[in-house]
Amino acid sequence: MGNLLEMRNIIKDFPGVRALDHVTLEVKENEIHALCGENGAGKSTLINILSGVYPYKTYEGEIFINGEKREFLHIKNSEEAGIAVIHQELALFEELNITENLFMNNQKVGRFGIDWAYMYKETEKWLERLKIRDCTPKTLIRNIGVGKQQLIEIAKAMRKNARILILDEPSAALTDSEIDILMENLAELKAHGVTCIYISHKLDEIERIADSVTVIRDGKNIDTKRVEDVDEAAIIQMMVGREINDMYPERNHQTGEEILEVSGFQVYSPEMPEKAIVKDASFNLKKGEILGLSGLMGAGRTELVMSLFGGFPGKYHGKVKLDGKEVSIRSPIDALKLGFAFLSEDRKSLGIIPTMDVKSNVSIACLRDFVNFIQINESKEIYSVKEFVKKLNVKTTSLETNIQNLSGGNQQKAILARNLLVNPKVLIIDEPTRGIDVGAKNEIYVLMNELTASGISILMVSSELPEILGMSDRILVLCEGEIVKEFDNRGKDISQEDIMFWAAGGNKVEK
Amino acid sequence: MMIIALVLIWGLFSILTQGTFLTARNMSNLFRQSVFTSILGIGMAFVIFLGEIDLSVGSVVGLTGGIIAILDVWNGMNPALSITLTLGAGLLIGLWQGFWVAYMKVPSFIVTLAGLLIFRGILVGITEGTTIGPLSNTFKIIGKSYLNNTVGILIGAVAVFFVIFIVFRSRRNKLKYQFETSSLIMEIFKLIVYIALIAMFVWMMNSYRGVPVSLLFALVALVIFSYLSRNTVFGRSVYAIGGNKKAAALSGINIKKVMLLVFVINGFMAALAGILLTSRLNAASVQAGTSAEMDAIGACVIGGASLAGGIGSISGAVVGAIVMASLDNGMSLMNMPMFWQSIIKGFVILFAVWLDMATKNKNKA
Numbered sequence: 001m002g003n004l005l006e007m008r009n010i011i012k013d014f015p016g017v018r019a020l021d022h023v024t025l026e027v028k029e030n031e032i033h034a035l036c037g038e039n040g041a042g043k044s045t046l047i048n049i050l051s052g053v054y055p056y057k058t059y060e061g062e063i064f065i066n067g068e069k070r071e072f073l074h075i076k077n078s079e080e081a082g083i084a085v086i087h088q089e090l091a092l093f094e095e096l097n098i099t100e101n102l103f104m105n106n107q108k109v110g111r112f113g114i115d116w117a118y119m120y121k122e123t124e125k126w127l128e129r130l131k132i133r134d135c136t137p138k139t140l141i142r143n144i145g146v147g148k149q150q151l152i153e154i155a156k157a158m159r160k161n162a163r164i165l166i167l168d169e170p171s172a173a174l175t176d177s178e179i180d181i182l183m184e185n186l187a188e189l190k191a192h193g194v195t196c197i198y199i200s201h202k203l204d205e206i207e208r209i210a211d212s213v214t215v216i217r218d219g220k221n222i223d224t225k226r227v228e229d230v231d232e233a234a235i236i237q238m239m240v241g242r243e244i245n246d247m248y249p250e251r252n253h254q255t256g257e258e259i260l261e262v263s264g265f266q267v268y269s270p271e272m273p274e275k276a277i278v279k280d281a282s283f284n285l286k287k288g289e290i291l292g293l294s295g296l297m298g299a300g301r302t303e304l305v306m307s308l309f310g311g312f313p314g315k316y317h318g319k320v321k322l323d324g325k326e327v328s329i330r331s332p333i334d335a336l337k338l339g340f341a342f343l344s345e346d347r348k349s350l351g352i353i354p355t356m357d358v359k360s361n362v363s364i365a366c367l368r369d370f371v372n373f374i375q376i377n378e379s380k381e382i383y384s385v386k387e388f389v390k391k392l393n394v395k396t397t398s399l400e401t402n403i404q405n406l407s408g409g410n411q412q413k414a415i416l417a418r419n420l421l422v423n424p425k426v427l428i429i430d431e432p433t434r435g436i437d438v439g440a441k442n443e444i445y446v447l448m449n450e451l452t453a454s455g456i457s458i459l460m461v462s463s464e465l466p467e468i469l470g471m472s473d474r475i476l477v478l479c480e481g482e483i484v485k486e487f488d489n490r491g492k493d494i495s496q497e498d499i500m501f502w503a504a505g506g507n508k509v510e511k
Numbered sequence: 512m513m514i515i516a517l518v519l520i521w522g523l524f525s526i527l528t529q530g531t532f533l534t535a536r537n538m539s540n541l542f543r544q545s546v547f548t549s550i551l552g553i554g555m556a557f558v559i560f561l562g563e564i565d566l567s568v569g570s571v572v573g574l575t576g577g578i579i580a581i582l583d584v585w586n587g588m589n590p591a592l593s594i595t596l597t598l599g600a601g602l603l604i605g606l607w608q609g610f611w612v613a614y615m616k617v618p619s620f621i622v623t624l625a626g627l628l629i630f631r632g633i634l635v636g637i638t639e640g641t642t643i644g645p646l647s648n649t650f651k652i653i654g655k656s657y658l659n660n661t662v663g664i665l666i667g668a669v670a671v672f673f674v675i676f677i678v679f680r681s682r683r684n685k686l687k688y689q690f691e692t693s694s695l696i697m698e699i700f701k702l703i704v705y706i707a708l709i710a711m712f713v714w715m716m717n718s719y720r721g722v723p724v725s726l727l728f729a730l731v732a733l734v735i736f737s738y739l740s741r742n743t744v745f746g747r748s749v750y751a752i753g754g755n756k757k758a759a760a761l762s763g764i765n766i767k768k769v770m771l772l773v774f775v776i777n778g779f780m781a782a783l784a785g786i787l788l789t790s791r792l793n794a795a796s797v798q799a800g801t802s803a804e805m806d807a808i809g810a811c812v813i814g815g816a817s818l819a820g821g822i823g824s825i826s827g828a829v830v831g832a833i834v835m836a837s838l839d840n841g842m843s844l845m846n847m848p849m850f851w852q853s854i855i856k857g858f859v860i861l862f863a864v865w866l867d868m869a870t871k872n873k874n875k876a
Contacts, residue, residue: 311761336763350761355754355821364751365762367744375742379684418762 002067004029004195005050005164010061012045012054014405017397019045020059021219027164032186032196034210034227036203037239037437042219043199047166051085052078082163086153086170088408088435089348094142099123101141102156126155130185145298147178154185158194165189166197169435171205175296175463176500183209201437203232215239236438247438248470249446255473256287259457260426265318267300267307267481273315277303279481281318285426285459288452292472292489293461295503299478301461302345305428308459309342310335322426336365339425343416345434345461351415352403359385359399362414366422388417393443409436416444420451427451430461445471465496477502513814513830516863520834524841531844535719542716545829545836546729547784547791551803552810552828553736554780557773559811560740562753562820563612563619565774567604567626568781568807572800574634575601575785580643580795583650590649598782604630605778606771613770627804635797644794654790657721666722666730667713673734674705725787729829732780737825749773753820809856810835813863834859 005027012020020042027033037043048054050063052072063070065081072078092101099119108115108122123137130151135144141152150170157165167186171179186196186209198210206213207227214224215238222238267278278300285291293301307316310329320327322338329335335342344350353361362385363370370381385399394413396406403411412435419427432448433441448471452458462468468475475487477499485502487494524532531537551568558565575597582593604626611622658666678698716722740746748769751759760766784803789795814831816823838859842852 309761332761333763333765342761344761349755350757353751353754353758353821355817356750360747360751364747364759364764367747371744374744375738376744376747377684378742379687 003027003064004066006062006064007046007050008062008064010046010049010059012042012049012059019219020049022061023216023219023221025214026224027195027197028212030190030193030195031211032190032198032209034206034213035197035199035216036201036206036213036235037216041216041239041437043216044168045219046216047085047168047197047199050078051075051083051166079160082161083166084157084160084162084164085166086150086157086168088169090146090149090153092141092149092152095140097138097140098127098135098144098152099137101152102126102159104156106160126159130155131181145178147174147181150174150178151182151185154189158189162194164195164197166199168199169201170198171200171202179205203235206235207232239438247442247445247466249442249449251290251449251452251471251473255289256455258284259287259323260285260459261319261321262308263319263321265304265307265316265320267303267312267316268314270312270314277314277481278307278316278478281478281481281483283476283483283486285457286473287457288455289473290448290452290458290460290471292468292475293459293478294463294465294468294475294499295478298480299503300481301478302430304478305430305459305461306342306344308335309340309428311342336422339423341365341419341422341424341427343419343427343429343432345430347408347412347415347435352411354402354404356403357400358389358394358396358403358406358414361403362388362417362421365418384421385417388421389414392417392420392447393440409440412436413440413444424456426457426459428459428461431463432460433464433467465499468499469494469496475499479503513827513834513863513867517830517834517837520837520841524837524844528841528844532841535715537840537844538715539719539723541836541840542726542833543723544840545833546723546725547788547803548806548810548832548835549729549829550732550780550784550787551807552814552832553732553825554777554784555804555807556811556814556816556823556825556828557736557740557749558619558777559808559816559818560749560753560820560823561770561773562756563770563773564808564818565608565619565623565626565777566804567608567623567630568777569800569803569805570627570630570634571601571604571778571781572785572788572803573795573797574604574630575782576789576795576799577634577638577643577797579650579786579789580646581637583646584643590647594786597786598779601778601780601782601785602775603778604781605775608778609771609774612774613767631797638795638797640797642794642796644792646790646793650786650790651793653724654787654793656724657716658724658727660717660721663713663717663722666727667709670709671706674709675702678702725791728783728787732783733825733829736776740825745769745772750821753822755821806832806835809860813860815867831863834863 003026005025007023007025010020010023011018023042023046025035025046035043035046045054049059052075055073056071063072070077070081072081093104099116102123103119108118110118120137127135127137132148132151135148141149154165170182174182183205186198190196198206200206210227212224212226213230213235215222215235217239261284263282265278265281266276269275269277281304283291293305295301303312303314306312307314308320308329310331310333320329327334327338329338329340332342353364356364359382363381367376370377370384382399389396389399392413394406394417395410403414406414416429433444436444448458460471469489469492472489475489475494476483477485477487479502487498521532551572555565555568578600579593579597582588582596583590608622608626611617612619678701682698713722740749748759748764751762751764752766752769756766785800788799792799810831811823811828812818812831813834814824814827814829816827835856838856839852842855
């Protein structure tokens, strides 16, 4: 049984860097093949070559499908060959409904134009098949969660008769139950003869669903193994080139006095001003502490912290006391002045400024610090930015590189640098390691420890339970807009199940 | 990049006009003709960097031209006062439009489209549909006269000192923070090239009638606003908002204030251009400035600005204005019919921007 897909000796260069160096990928028919590697290792580049984003002639090396050499000049060529990619950044149209998206570019056309009846019926079938609940074919994409959106993308791909389905970090934005549904769907697709390439950092998922795994590091092949033959530690070692014994560094220091007190905080939806997304939230944050906010998607965590920072479009009100003094935060300008900093979970639309270079992206929140009279002292600016870029190990050819040329993880680190440059008292981080690979994750955690040791207090929102448990001193659990439970985590005796119980509203179920 | 295109265009026209294009007299005319669009382009550039648009600029030029004519001709007002009031009117117009865009969040396209109609209407109203002129002597000096040779040389000297100062100050700063600097010899060589260009320019202007007074306005505006856009927090904020408004807001930038200020600046520049135009034509008419916004936008995009916002430069806008003035000038020298000039200008804008986009994309991974 030959390989369904072979990519041989792929070489791809970008200005100043060789992204792929003689990389080879062999995928057998009907297997789920995991592709693993740190951010910037070259996984997305490899997939972009396979899908035709980087067409034939812009790379060296060969692609074989079922033994036949293929030259994709265009994305359509790869689609015709049966390759479908579900990207990390979903390619759906938010203002259109599920049916329109599902049939985008290949609508069913009858004698009088688009055959909506047929399309709605088909869409119903797909919703059933992929177990997508609580929506109809006419539901707008922007009204369904990321998990369902992703399944719609998969349905789109399947409609195009994909033989090779490529998923790029599929579970990055999913809750555990959504991940379960995804895994079920993938297993079923496999049973129906689909081959799948699964790009992920989530080693538990790879162990769960994949048959084999290929690890790439720094643009080169490291190894390919059957999943049953390796364990998590071995994969990490291959990805990172070193052992990571403790993902979460030890937190030893004492936390100090209360620095932030929030009471009666209420946040309303920007689209429906009567609907309260966060109800009567009250909590406090101590100096040097890491307070973890956990909860399911839709629990209101991001809305809460964004409103605290003054950056949420909906209405909000509540009492906030910083260092014992009551403060009013109506905009990010107020918040920054008071010593808050905010790292959003959505760096693409709320974080990076895509037209600017790394240096300007990092310095944008504290330009006034570099000003003599009215002029920005560029040398001072570069000096300070360089310091943090180095500290956070942001990999970039130079500070003048456009920020879009950095890998996702390095972009995240650059935005983190922006927030640290303002020397905050309270740092609010929403999903600190989203889209960051294993090696860099550990760096960020060590950094968070250093920050709290030096007196900065961190309010951390995270959907990764291991991260919540590994890093927080105290944990708050939100469920449907309310803070339902507080845990003291210093004894490290809380389990994931404990948190999930409260996050899922277990306490509300009648026994 | 655009400078190369400019040099090519100049080369082409000097061949096509058997050398007439490059004479001192024509070059002087050329630069004088480019002043109007340069000044409008500088104001418009900030608006475009912001990611917005201003369609009312032509009407503002007309209206402020009418105001200065009325104050001068019908009211015999002291020129210093009338100029101040007219510039003030430009500021107020900018304030009005900026308020609607920044605080009331009406799209700038709509606000300025309304402005285009409203201000042209007001112009016709206050001038009672008539052409008002001639203006007093001060305005003849502003619009049509030239600086005498000594003053021209003085300006050249100031420019030279300025350039030397900047180069050495930047060098000293870099050394202070232990950055690499290019070798001293390279920097001195570059300086010599700049000085040579300045000297050539002054000599060329002086050998006809001297540096045009109106050109002085454009040069000062270029220097001030170029500095503003590149070296100040305000400038950086404008680019940031144009690049990603939400991210800029979360980084503590006061979106409303910056947007308001940008429209105020544009109103001011339009008023300045209105005064210069009226001075040059020695009268204000109801047609003055029609379609000037298109030229301003054209200058900005030829100079590298992106209509999506976040990208572009002030000096680019000025080069763009000179490119467009060169096309007008060259084609006039060749006695091409007006309709050809329009067609060719349109194509040049199309290809200039396409070329700019194509070379930019090569640099992105």
